[in-house]
Amino acid sequence: MKIVVATHNEGKLPEIRNIIEAELGQAAQHIELVSAGSMNLPDPVETGVTFEENALLKARDVARRTGLPALADDSGLIVxxxxxxxxxxxxxxxxxxxxxxxxxxxxxxxIADIPDNKRGARFCCDAALVVPQDCREQRDDGSVPQAQEVARLGEMKGTIIRQRRGDNGFGYDPIFVPDNQPGRRNANGEKLTSAEMTAEEKNAISHRHKAFVALAPEIKELIG
Structure with a gap:
């Protein structure tokens, strides 16, 4: 089954594919992920006021344009x-x-005047799956279920530090120290920022990873 990921960032596909393979096992071989960018689909205007609204908005737009099941996510930092x-x-x-x-x-x-012990923050991600009605399996009585829409939330909690550290990642990664650490420290013995972690270390604890793991049962149900 082909599922379209509502993104123009091809780098997201391997991450999502790895999560699906880890959660679904052999069943994942029946899923083909393609990006909205590879299909030359436009980016919808994100008019939602929550991560969930924007994730569903993007997935609905792709599902409507393609007639295929669609995955999308929206994320950001909350201090x-x-x-x-x-x-x-x-x-x-x-x-x-x-x-x-x-x-x-x-x-x-x-937040310059905020003391170190009050600088808590979290990255949040809502991952959404939208399945058009035409893709839903017919019931025993011959009826077809309504289009499916579901969103799941993932969070990565941590702290905002005062100076940038690390060259990996993007966005606010250089100033965000996740609570969940990979078991090693930097050269100065400090906890790692997201930007000091490898991609594998960050992905294993990330808000996006958690959101798509939570969404995996619905994806599994889709392929039967």
Missing amino acids: DVLGAAPGILSARWSGVHGDDEANIDLLLAQ
Whole structure:
């Protein structure tokens, strides 16, 4: 079964595929993941005010355009002392979408006076699956179930530090120290930021990983 992932970032596909293979085992061989970008689909305007709304919005758009089951996710950073912020505005917190350095500079300035023990934060991700009605299996009585829509949340809790550390990852990774550590420290004996972790170490504890693991039972049900 072909499932379209609502992204133009081809790097997401191997990560999602690895999660599905780990959770579904042999059943995963019946799934072919393709990206919306590879099908030349446009990016929908994200008008939702929550991660879940935006994830479902993106998955619905792809499912409507292709008639195929669609996966999507939306994620961001929530800093405790800022309430729900930056939240869905994480990628454009400084006013320019995707300017990681400016976003980090602004966030650090906003919480500069907050003591170290009050700088808790968490990355959140909602992963969504939308299955069009035409893809739903017919019931024994001949009826066809309505289109399926489901979203699952994953979180990675941690702390915001005061100075950048590490060259890996993207976004706020250089200033975020996850609570769940991989069992090693950096050269100075400090806990690792997400940007000091390898891709494998980060993916194993990430909010996106947890969200798609939680969504795996619905994906398994889809392929029967």
